[in-house]
Amino acid sequence: MYRILIVEDDHTIAGEIGRHLGKWGYEVEAVTDFGNVLGAFGRFMPQLVLMDIGLPFYNGYYWCGEIRKVSQVPIIFISSASDNMNVVMAVNMGGDDFIAKPFDLEVLAAKVQAVLRRTYAFHRQTTILEHKGIILDVSEMSLGFQGGKIELSRNEFRILQALFEHAGEAVTRESIMKKLWDDECFVDDNTLTVNINRLRKKLESEGIEDLIVTKKGVGYQLGGK
Numbered sequence: 554m555y556r557i558l559i560v561e562d563d564h565t566i567a568g569e570i571g572r573h574l575g576k577w578g579y580e581v582e583a584v585t586d587f588g589n590v591l592g593a594f595g596r597f598m599p600q601l602v603l604m605d606i607g608l609p610f611y612n613g614y615y616w617c618g619e620i621r622k623v624s625q626v627p628i629i630f631i632s633s634a635s636d637n638m639n640v641v642m643a644v645n646m647g648g649d650d651f652i653a654k655p656f657d658l659e660v661l662a663a664k665v666q667a668v669l670r671r672t673y674a675f676h677r678q679t680t681i682l683e684h685k686g687i688i689l690d691v692s693e694m695s696l697g698f699q700g701g702k703i704e705l706s707r708n709e710f711r712i713l714q715a716l717f718e719h720a721g722e723a724v725t726r727e728s729i730m731k732k733l734w735d736d737e738c739f740v741d742d743n744t745l746t747v748n749i750n751r752l753r754k755k756l757e758s759e760g761i762e763d764l765i766v767t768k769k770g771v772g773y774q775l776g777g778k
Contacts, residue, residue, distance in 0.1 A: 555669055558599035559583040560590055560616060561631065562608050566654075570603065573658040574665065590616045591623075595683020599626060601669055604648070606632040606639065614646045621647040623681055623688045623697045627668045631656065682717040684775050687761065689717045696761075703759050708733055709752050716765065716775045723768040749773065 557579050561567040567583040574581050584593045587609040594602070602620065606613040617628055630643040633654040640651045649668055652661060680691040688697035694710040696703040705713065715724050715732050730745050749765060756764050766776035 554578045554580055555601060555673075556580045556582070556597060556599040557665065558594060558597055558602045560587075560602060560608065560613065561605045562587060563605075569658065570661065574662060577662055577666075579665075587611075589686070591619050591688075592683060592686060594620055594624075595681055595688055598681060600673065601665060602626060602628045603665075604628050604630050606630060606634050606643070614642060617643075617646045617648060619700075622700060622702075623690060627672045629664065629668060631661075682714075682720075684717055684720050684764075687764065689713055696756075698759060698761055701759070703755075708748050709755070712748060712752055712765075716773060720775050723771045723774045725772040727772075729772065 557574055559567050559570055559581060561570065561583065564583075571581040571583055582593070582597050582599070584590055586593065590608075590611075604613040604617060608616070613630060613632070617630075620626065620628065627649040628647060629650045629652060630648045631652045631654060632639065632643075643651050649672075650664055652664060681697075682689040682691065686698075689695075689710075690697060691714065694705050694707070696705060696713065711732050712729060715729050726745055733745070733748070753765055756762070763776045766774050768774050
């Protein structure tokens with residue numbers, strides 16, 4: 554079933570929305586760290602976001618813009634600031650719909666269903682993986698960092714994909730080599746080292762340091778600050 558991320562700092566409202574959508578079979582998660590909404594987005598990989606406008610640190614428009622840099626996932630704004638200016642701004646920032654507070658939970662669920670149906674009947678979800686604010690876009694084979702996009706070669710992407718999919722644990726050299734050259738049985742082990750070193754230099758030139766950490770006798774693991 555679809556995953557829905559709630560970005561709402563009123564815990565009561567977030568809880569009510571979560572419980573109600575849960576009854577419809579959706580997997581729901583509410584953001585708790587409003588200084589890192591994008592990190593929560595990357596970890597949960599939702600297929601729809603419910604976004605309040607008035608939030609701690611940065612408002613919903615800011616986070617909508619940050620999400621739009623890495624994904625076209627549908628975003629529904631929910632806010633008591635429902636004047637025409639805010640509705641227009643929400644749409645211009647990349648929002649797909651606007652629901653004014655207070656709202657009926659059944660109406661909310663109906664709108665969520667409509668947006669999901671409209672979006673995923675024709676479009677495939679953009680899949681992203683996140684690690685410490687660095688976003689790996691699986692569908693575009695690119696890396697997002699500090700608002701920029703780094704294009705990746707086939708091998709660079711597959712190395713990072715193997716590491717991002719196992720964030721927090723070491724990935725063996727053999728596993729990475731299989732992901733890279735599954736159809737080639739006699740690849741020199743040194744070829745992987747060359748690819749890793751080249752990727753490290755590319756990441757460092759973009760300001761990403763120590764993302765790939767060598768685990769002696771095992772392989773590699775995601776690091777980063």
